[in-house]
Amino acid sequence: MKNLFIIGTPLQLINAIEAVKHFKLSNNILVIVHRSLEANRVQMDYLKSLYKWEEIIDVEYSRHSSIFKYIDLVKYLKKYSYKYIFISKLEVVPKIVIPNVTKENVFLLDDGVLTISIYENQIKPNKINKYDFKEIRFLFFGLNIKIKDKINLFTCFDLEPINGIEIVKNELNFLKETYLQNAKNNYENIYFLGHPLNESLVKKDVYISNLLSLIEKFNKKIIYIPHRGETKEMKNILSSIDSPLFNVVDINMPVELYFLENKIYPMQVIAYYSTALITLSTIYKECEISFISIPNGTSIDRDLINIYKIFNQEGFQELNL
Structure with a gap:
């Protein structure tokens, strides 16, 4: 089985590497959703070199419709089954990948303020399945959009394991031991x-x-x-x-x-x-x-x-x- 990481910022990438080390994972696929901030891209180009990924998939975010790009990504990722999927936010790419691939565990990685927001506003009240048109339109292409998995957390924050989710403490040991x-x-x-x-x-x-x-x-x-x-x-x-x-x-x-x-x-x-x-x-x-x-x-x-x-x-x- 493989493991899948879907990230978009340097901090998320650092925490992805920490997760690889903490859970002792191999066969890891990294999906990077690139946005317009050039500083992100420069930093992540460096951070990618800190760990040898089995495969790196770059997805260019567009303000215009990227629906066919995302559909192709899901079709490609469906070829494998996953022990772990790690995401950094509940946005369009992870929200259509998670319901459409075979996996055992889903974890949220830290992304600063956003982690607190997702925990308090979506995970804690059990409202992870809120959709807008960007997600609903994937139904017309035969994809599922409802997430039935528990969203666990791999986090530096001391949060309560509510609704049966698992909270795994991220002590940033890889960074500490390396540097x-x-x-x-x-x-x-x-x-x-x-x-x-x-x-x-x-x-x-x-x-x-x-x-x-x-x-x-x-x-x-x-x-x-x-x-x-x-x-x-x-x-x-x-x-x-x-x-x-x-x-x-x-x-x-x-x-x-x-x-x-x-x-x-x-x-x-x-x-x-x-x-x-x-x-x-x-x-x-x-x-x-x-x-x-x-x-x-x-x-x-x-x-x-x-x-x-x-x-x-x-x-x-x-x-x-």
């Missing part, structure tokens, strides 16, 4: 993880003001690591901050891998609501993890509330600026 040796403790710098700015949550001037407050509060150099989705305009604004204690470093890879590859053991990391804080706390047990919460008066969505709940459960420090 963590000889890492040097970095007490000199504070690493701030950026996030694509949503001005309904944090105004641009407040965002920048808080960064300046961090410099004043800690009197340490702030290394700002942009999210791959941040705009060039925002990066330019941040790069123009005139302080010897502030520097923007565009790493072009998952932050977890950046620290590991460069033998950096970060001792202090801060973000607003990056779920990379969870993975970093899993790898770097001695690192001080802090977050700046969105003001209470702001209309924040339930996913963000759940993230802050997890941050508090993990014992992360909330900063008041």
Whole structure:
């Protein structure tokens, strides 16, 4: 039997490799659904080389109809039976693959905020079979669309195994065993993880003001690591901050891998609501993890509330600026 991984981002690919190692899997097929973000493609081209897959299938996502492309993919994958299928989200490709192939287990891989959203809004209330026209139209081509399998989780998050699902803890052991040796403790710098700015949550001037407050509060150099989705305009604004204690470093890879590859053991990391804080706390047990919460008066969505709940459960420090 083979194992199938359907992913679309660098973090998902890292967690796919962790799953291969954790479950001791062989005969692994990787399906990568490529989207328009070029930074994703560059990072995944590198990450693919960390493990020798039996087969890699690249699927180019299109805003126009990709229905025949997806039908051909399902027909090809139906040739095999699978011990495990790992997915990263409940979107069109995994939703039509899962009901149409023979398999024993289905697991969801971590993808930051999205994992919490899928768990809380779809898995927990048992609402995984919600369809839009993109899925319904596959019925006309003889494909099934109803998922009858339990969606288990391979995750860094401490989540409750509700509705009979299995929760397998992802300790990121492959990354730690491969890269963590000889890492040097970095007490000199504070690493701030950026996030694509949503001005309904944090105004641009407040965002920048808080960064300046961090410099004043800690009197340490702030290394700002942009999210791959941040705009060039925002990066330019941040790069123009005139302080010897502030520097923007565009790493072009998952932050977890950046620290590991460069033998950096970060001792202090801060973000607003990056779920990379969870993975970093899993790898770097001695690192001080802090977050700046969105003001209470702001209309924040339930996913963000759940993230802050997890941050508090993990014992992360909330900063008041």
